[in-house]
Amino acid sequence: MKDLKLKIVTPEKILFERRILQVSVSTVLGEITILPNHIPLVSQLIPGEIVVKTDQGEEDLMAVSGGFVEILPDQVVILADTAERAEEIDEERAEAARLRAEEVLKTKVADAEGFAMFTAKIEKELARLKVARKYKKKGLRTGQNN
Amino acid sequence: MPQASRDIQRRIKSVKSTKKITKAMELVSAAKMRKAVSKVLASRAYSDLVWDTVLHLVKKVEANKHPFFMSPKKVSKVVVVLISTNRGLCGSFNTQLVNKVLESIRIHHPETTSTDIITCGTKGRDEIRRYKVNLIADFRKEDITNDSEDIRPIAHMITKDFLAKRYDKVFLAYTDFMSSLKQAPHVKQLLPIVPEIDARLGHITHEKGQGEKINVESFSEFIFEPGRHDVLDAFLPRLLEVQIYQSVLESEASEHSARMFAMRNATDAASDMIDELTLAYNQARQAGITGEIAEIAAGSAALE
Numbered sequence: 184m185k186d187l188k189l190k191i192v193t194p195e196k197i198l199f200e201r202r203i204l205q206v207s208v209s210t211v212l213g214e215i216t217i218l219p220n221h222i223p224l225v226s227q228l229i230p231g232e233i234v235v236k237t238d239q240g241e242e243d244l245m246a247v248s249g250g251f252v253e254i255l256p257d258q259v260v261i262l263a264d265t266a267e268r269a270e271e272i273d274e275e276r277a278e279a280a281r282l283r284a285e286e287v288l289k290t291k292v293a294d295a296e297g298f299a300m301f302t303a304k305i306e307k308e309l310a311r312l313k314v315a316r317k318y319k320k321k322g323l324r325t326g327q328n329n
Numbered sequence: 330m331p332q333a334s335r336d337i338q339r340r341i342k343s344v345k346s347t348k349k350i351t352k353a354m355e356l357v358s359a360a361k362m363r364k365a366v367s368k369v370l371a372s373r374a375y376s377d378l379v380w381d382t383v384l385h386l387v388k389k390v391e392a393n394k395h396p397f398f399m400s401p402k403k404v405s406k407v408v409v410v411l412i413s414t415n416r417g418l419c420g421s422f423n424t425q426l427v428n429k430v431l432e433s434i435r436i437h438h439p440e441t442t443s444t445d446i447i448t449c450g451t452k453g454r455d456e457i458r459r460y461k462v463n464l465i466a467d468f469r470k471e472d473i474t475n476d477s478e479d480i481r482p483i484a485h486m487i488t489k490d491f492l493a494k495r496y497d498k499v500f501l502a503y504t505d506f507m508s509s510l511k512q513a514p515h516v517k518q519l520l521p522i523v524p525e526i527d528a529r530l531g532h533i534t535h536e537k538g539q540g541e542k543i544n545v546e547s548f549s550e551f552i553f554e555p556g557r558h559d560v561l562d563a564f565l566p567r568l569l570e571v572q573i574y575q576s577v578l579e580s581e582a583s584e585h586s587a588r589m590f591a592m593r594n595a596t597d598a599a600s601d602m603i604d605e606l607t608l609a610y611n612q613a614r615q616a617g618i619t620g621e622i623a624e625i626a627a628g629s630a631a632l633e
Contacts, residue, residue: 194372194376194477194574195372196372197371222551225385225386225552227560227563227564251564255385262375
């Protein structure tokens, strides 16, 4: 089966680098799934999830807070501002961070820039929460099967 | 004990305590250096990939039309962002960087009528002030830069000034971390972006990162979502941020390595000095003893 190389990098580290079958990301124009032999493309990412299907057939879940995706014939590069694996996200802390950001937004909105920053923060935390919950649900389901 | 040997002993004691301090500073710097180096290496992958993407993009877009790429016919005003350290005791680290900046101003821009300086780090600021340059802004440098948020104000300021055509060129002066033994001060052009020159940061990846080159021109189609200019507008400020962030990390790794070696040299020099002083002390002590024996012998000879 044909596969392609996926690299997910953040300024802090290389999060993911291996061969995969497909990957889904959320871009500004909507969610796209990239399969091998995709046409070259560059797009901007919005906070959301990355779903990777590896060549072993397993699914990997990651949260991303925005960035860019570059698709070349044999490889996909995701330049994320921040990205985390689903299993690394602490759901409670993500929820707390989101609430905190919402609270600040409600009480004092200093200027347009600050508003945009906090809105972005809420969106980012929501994406993290979503990924964390999805991962938990999946984990429970497989737990029952066993 | 005679006066001479007591003086020497006092000096030995003071050198010993200095040695203890430099040794401790060496160890602290070594720990900080390890942290900074692992950071700089980790983020090099990202900045390399961002640069690669830009190289791919410019081949497909008439990028010359984008304001970030447009270089003016005549360069009359440039700005240099000088990334230095907050603390001293790191050898000639900051002096070298400042000299490099002054030299590059002299050599490369004889036609330049004015050069403004933006500093980040107090030592570089104090150093360059002596040379009667036009210092327009000073940013506080964190001792350990944690994420790219910290440098966003600098990126914001130079982007704004460049787009407002207040400056024709923007340069970045930092210290490239080549290895823990070797760091090189470097001045690089940040704006307008020159896609031909390999402007990557970090010499280590320079050498090994050349493996995979993708020929973008062979693609018949290259899609940009939402649109070419939207992608460039979003991507290029990010590129600047990444480049500044990377150079700050490079400088930090270099700073700590430079300090570690400066402190190691100081410790070694203290050891040598202690050896010398101990020798001098023993000689003085021996001379004293010999003198006393001679006195006793002379005294008993007088009694006979």
